[in-house]
Every structure is written in C-alpha cells, then in structure tokens.
Amino acid sequence: MPKSSLSHIERLSVDGLEIETSDARVVLRGKMTSRQPEASIQPHIRKIHDAATELPLTDVEVDVTELSFVNSSAIRLFVDWAMWAKGTTDTPHYRLTFKAKEGITWQRMTLTALTSLAPTVVRVETV
Amino acid sequence: MIRELRVPLAWHWIERVRDAVNEVLHDHPSELRESAVMVASELAENLVKYGHPVDGEDSGRIAIELGAHTVSITAENGTTREEAAKVVELIDTINAASDVQLLYVQRLTEMAHSPSESASELGLLRIVFEGRFRLTCRYAHPMLRIEATRSADA
Numbered sequence: 323m324p325k326s327s328l329s330h331i332e333r334l335s336v337d338g339l340e341i342e343t344s345d346a347r348v349v350l351r352g353k354m355t356s357r358q359p360e361a362s363i364q365p366h367i368r369k370i371h372d373a374a375t376e377l378p379l380t381d382v383e384v385d386v387t388e389l390s391f392v393n394s395s396a397i398r399l400f401v402d403w404a405m406w407a408k409g410t411t412d413t414p415h416y417r418l419t420f421k422a423k424e425g426i427t428w429q430r431m432t433l434t435a436l437t438s439l440a441p442t443v444v445r446v447e448t449v
Numbered sequence: 450m451i452r453e454l455r456v457p458l459a460w461h462w463i464e465r466v467r468d469a470v471n472e473v474l475h476d477h478p479s480e481l482r483e484s485a486v487m488v489a490s491e492l493a494e495n496l497v498k499y500g501h502p503v504d505g506e507d508s509g510r511i512a513i514e515l516g517a518h519t520v521s522i523t524a525e526n527g528t529t530r531e532e533a534a535k536v537v538e539l540i541d542t543i544n545a546a547s548d549v550q551l552l553y554v555q556r557l558t559e560m561a562h563s564p565s566e567s568a569s570e571l572g573l574l575r576i577v578f579e580g581r582f583r584l585t586c587r588y589a590h591p592m593l594r595i596e597a598t599r600s601a602d603a
Contacts, residue, residue, distance in 0.1 A: 391490075397575075398571075401561050402564060405561050427484055438554045
C-alpha cells in the first residue's frame with residue numbers, strides 16, 4: 323500500500339477495541355476499558371499522528387460513532403492526540419474532526435469539552 | 450431493589466460491575482443506563498486501583514440501588530488516610546463548583562500540559578459532569594465510602 327494515506331497503518335485490535343485507518347480517516351469501534359491505555363493504545367495513535375504529519379494531512383476524521391464506552395484513562399488519549407495535532411506553533415499540524423453520535427453522552431460532552439481545549443484543532447460533527 | 454457485588458481488587462472484575470448495572474437498569478432509558486454504567490465503572494476502577502485489603506479481605510463492594518425515583522451507586526473499600534483525604538478534597542471541590550463543566554475543562558487543560566502524567570484523575574469529575582450524578586463520601590478509617598446518586602426520572 324503506497325504511503326499517500328493512512329491506509330498502510332495496520333489495524334489494532336486490543337481489549338475489545340478496534341482501530342482501523344483508511345485515507346485520512348480513523349475508525350474506533352468497541353470499548354476503551356484498558357487499565358493502561360498509554361501502553362496498549364497510545365503508541366498506535368502516535369503512529370497515526372506521525373503518519374499524518376509526515377504525509378502531511380491537513381484534516382483527519384476520527385469516527386467514534388461505534389465506540390460505545392471509554393473510561394477516564396482513555397480520555398487522556400484524546401487530550402494527547404489533540405495536543406499533538408495542535409503542535410507548538412501557531413499553525414496546527416492538522417485538524418481533528420470527531421464524528422460522534424449525539425445520543426452517546428460521553429461523545430457529546432467530553433468531545434465537546436475537548437473543543438474548548440483546542441478550538442482551532444478539534445471539531446465535533448454529530449450524526 | 451439493591452444489587453451488591455463483592456469486587457476483588459483485580460481489573461477484570463470491573464466488566465462484571467458494568468454488566469450488573471446494565472442488568473439492573475435494563476428497562477430504563479439508555480441515557481440513564483449508560484450514565485450509570487459509566488459511574489459504576491469509574492467507581493470500580495478507583496476501588497481496584499486504590500483499594501487496600503482490610504482484615505485479610507482483598508476486595509471492595511459496589512452496590513447499585515434502584516429506588517422509586519433515584520439511582521444510587523455506592524463503592525466501599527479500604528484505603529489509606531492519604532488517598533481518602535485526596536478523594537474527600539476533590540469531592541468537596543466538585544460539590545462547591547458553580548460550573549462543573551469549567552472544572553472539567555480545567556482538568557483536561559492540566560492533563561494537556563502534563564503529558565507524562567499517566568493518572569487522569571478525571572473519573573469523579575466525569576461522574577458529575579457527564580453522568581449528572583451527585584457525589585458524597587465518608588471515611589471511617591480504613592473504609593472509604595463514595596455514593597453517587599441521581600434522579601431516575603430525568
């Protein structure tokens with residue numbers, strides 16, 4: 323697979339969570355309930371971030387509509403991802419658009435709170 | 450109706466807590482059920498992470514109580530005075546806040562500026578912000594009891 327998109331990144335399946343990448347899109351399905359997501363999940367998200375900056379991509383869509391549950395330790399992953407995308411200069415590396423379900427409380431509330439943290443980087447689209 | 454679970458201090462037991470809440474609230478609206486699952490899960494995670502054996506018993510207790518108009522989830526476990534003091538202080542801060550969303554965003558901001566810090570310390574805040582439960586706690590050494598309650602009618 324040519325490295326013109328995120329498609330070359332292998333799928334991750336761990337502790338009831340699946341992460342799939344294609345083009346400029348990342349799909350998370352299942353649940354994030356790991357005790358130490360910084361060890362089991364974060365390296366994979368970092369790999370996606372590194373690929374997105376290397377290509378480079380200007381926008382990455384993160385579809386969490388099928389991610390039914392996350393624990394508070396996993397929320398840290400989204401905070402870190404937003405900060406990586408934001409970078410340290412005035413121009414972010416890329417924008418993160420979360421595709422979320424209005425009816426799932428954690429998506430509506432926590433992802434919206436995340437937009438306050440990095441308003442130029444994080445966007446939430448509800449379906 | 451009360452469902453009580455003994456929760457050994459091992460991570461895989463938390464899934465059983467989530468299953469129990471789903472069973473107890475199976476005929477309630479999904480928003481309430483999902484919120485209660487999140488609350489019980491966060492309390493159970495804290496129990497497993499910070500709980501200490503008491504009198505040789507390596508477990509804590511989670512209770513789910515469904516009243517006529519309320520849902521309560523209670524966690525009880527042994528812990529140190531230091532850990533209990535942190536919890537009491539955090540719950541006091543949350544309960545005194547006029548804007549819990551602001552407190553939540555502040556905590557996310559602190560996390561963003563401390564990338565090496567692995568503990569999120571977000572669970573109790575999330576219970577109030579996302580779950581719309583109210584928290585109370587009591588510590589009588591060595592037992593810490595945290596109760597989360599909300600209306601079942603909302």
